[in-house]
Amino acid sequence: MSLSSVKLAILGNDKEKLKLCSDPAFLPRIVSLLSDSTPDVLKDCVIILQAFTRLDRYYPVEFPPTLQITTQLVDSARRYPVELTSYSLAxxxxxxxxxxxPSIDASDDLISLLRHVLRNRNASSDEVRDACAVIVRTxxxxxxxxxxxxxxxxxxxxYVTAPLFARALSDNNLDSPERFFTDFSSSRTSPVPPATPLPGREVxxxxxxxxxxxxxxxxxLPRVREQASHTVVLPPPLHYTLCALLRSLHSGLRMAAATVLTQYTKSHVTDQAEREATYHKVLPVLLALANEGRKATTSTTGKIDASTTTSLNPTGESALRAASPLHASPMRVLAEVAQDYPPARVALVGVKFADRAAAAVTEGFTPYKKFLSTAAVHRVSDALLVLSCVCSVEDAHRDMVAQYDLQEPLCRPLERHxxxxxxxxxxxxxxxxELRALRLSSELTLSTCYLMRAMSRSASMLRTFLIDLDPVELLVNLSCAPIVNITGIDDDLAEREVVLRSVVLGIMANLVVEFSAVRERFFQIDLYNLLRRYIEPKGESSSVSASSTLLRVSALQVIRNSLYSDDSVFKQQFTSGSALDLIFELCEDPSDKVQQQCFNILRNISVTSLAHSARLYDSYAISSARSKTGDKDFLEFLRRHLESAQNPETTxxxxxxxxxxxSSTLQSKLLLTQNESLLKKLLELLKEPIPxxxxxxxxxxxxxxKLSIVWIVTNLTWREETSASDTEDSDAESNEEGAMDIDQSSADYTKTRNRARKLIxxxxxxxxxxxxxxCRIADFKERARTAIFQLVFHDDSRH
Known part of the structure; x- marks a missing residue:
């Protein structure tokens, strides 16, 4: 059978397609013809491949990477641009x-083909549309x-918007368009779009x-932010036209304009007035579009099409959603606005949009639905993101979200994923x-975890909502689940899987705090061994290794929070042995964020017990980390890191x-006072001007x-009434012997008076x-007064 006969036989005939698919060599043979054929043959091959793509909802069409179908299609279009560009792009x-x-790599040939279409004024609207769809997925x-x-x-x-811009400018400035043209860019900071909408026919x-x-x-736009070396600014005429399109009657254009303005503002605008004005303009548009979409969905989704659904692993993707950027829906873009613009969160509550979002979630997870369509996964994910933004700050909003029936939507995705x-x-x-299944499951689970993390930030939710939800076992199972190694196959999905694990660890970090009612659920878990896969220098998969910093910081946050209490259950795992040794080693990590978490862990180990604080000195002396760095002792280790710290939070x-x-032991005070290089570094930090x-x-x-250094001075000069060396008689005796004038290198720093004089x-x-x-900070002034008083108290010359 010739190619032309095959093409005519299969177009609109799924039975014939299924018959041909029974031959596993059929599609590879069609792809192979793309490498060396005449334009007419190539055109027939492309049409046949396109026809089999439409069969996907019934039959799993697979194109193994070895076939290089993308390369073949691009190459055929470049060889015969006039005849095949439109067919190959379609x-x-x-x-x-x-x-x-799932996506394609950006080869130079592909970029050249896309550029050719975009620059060709004679390219059809279909070619431009298909080129844009490919750009989104590149x-x-x-x-x-x-x-x-x-x-x-x-x-x-x-080129396309020029007539729209001229019309919008003219209609909104009938009196003096010339004057307004010189100054229309001020519309960027206006909270309302141009008043007169564009005519429907032109739009x-x-x-x-x-x-x-x-x-x-x-x-x-977000990718330009990551790679551009200069600030990106939308041309003022384009920005003005996009604002005018927000009033268009064409819902697709309103959605596209609002999405561009949101992505541009979020990624590139630094002026606060312009940011607020833009978000103020797009917010009502997105709310209206979301309401329109919900009405349309409600009226058209009476039945579930079993052929396009799976058990939380949908097999098909909505063409409408897949063709839009970042799976952008009004609700998804609303969530992005709310993340970046706090007043939007209040607005969502004010118009009761959270109720609509919660309804979308619960409708997607009704008990009789064992399967979710692809569209339902996107819809539920977007709604969960909106709810996570709504309850990200205010406890009152969290209380409102807690009233919704969300137990199954929050638990089932974690278990399935x-x-x-x-x-x-x-x-x-x-x-x-399988990749599509993982991609959609990952999207839904990540949105679920964002909401759970937002709820877990509230002390009241830790004692109420999360007790009923009981997510500890699910979170532990997901944190233990392997990260599927898809690096190089779908890097975006690989990155999202790492972010998902990071958010799961973030929830766990909130659940292990001292006042959490579910904290005891972690007592039966070996927390150190659970987290080792994330914090050790080498991960267990390439996905972990590539994003080790993010996961390491998140895992260390769990340890840090678990140690911030008097409870010995967690502390005994991290105050000695290999766990503490690993923390010392990670203090040398090149990431400042990792260092910051490690030093905060050491801080939390020392905060509740004088013995633990003093023991850190001895533990470091025998650690493998010291043998690698060659530091004299624990204090020298800390001084070295004070010298290299790049962030005031680490300091x-x-x-x-x-x-x-x-404040721990007299021996500790002695060691610290004798370390003059460390004291001089602290004084340098105290004197350092604020930028x-x-x-x-x-x-x-x-x-x-500066406040922390004042605390050090206070603790070093605190008079220990129970210490024989610091009694008034002892200090008086030392003073009679001229202790205040002795050589500081041989001073007896077990005495408070000598320590104070050294600091003075x-x-x-x-x-x-x-x-x-x-200083105008009340806390600093109060602590400074205490330190000054204690220094003066021990120095007769300042009485």
């Missing part, structure tokens, strides 16, 4: 939309490739080409359908270890560093006094 677009190809784009796409895409959008004509162009732009990961990790190679964590060390132009948060961090002579007294007179 086939690629449909393969990607159907999920037969991964591993280099900086040069990104610029090669971004610039022609903007030019194409400018409808432009929409067919403009909507996919804007979707592609929305997809590229852990099971799915265990099953897929055992396979050498994943099929396309504060180290200082508070010294605060507790200075000019520092924000309020940054200013607060630097004052916390170094300059702590003068600096603390100066800071106290210039």
């Amino acid at each position: 086939a690629l677009s449909e393969l990607l939309s159907a999920g037969t190809l 991964r591993t784009v280099t900086s040069a490739q990104l610029i090669a796409l971004y610039r022609p895409l903007l030019r194409r959008i400018a 409808d004509v432009a929409a067919r080409e403009l909507v996919p162009l804007l979707q592609a732009l929305a997809n590229l 852990a099971s799915l990961c265990k099953g897929l990790a055992a396979k050498d190679q994943l099929s396309t359908r 504060t964590a180290i200082n508070y270890i010294l605060v507790h060390f200075a 000019e132009g520092a924000s309020e948060d940054e200013d607060d961090k630097y004052w916390k560093v 002579d170094l300059g702590f007294y003068d600096e603390i006094k100066t800071l106290s007179s210039n």
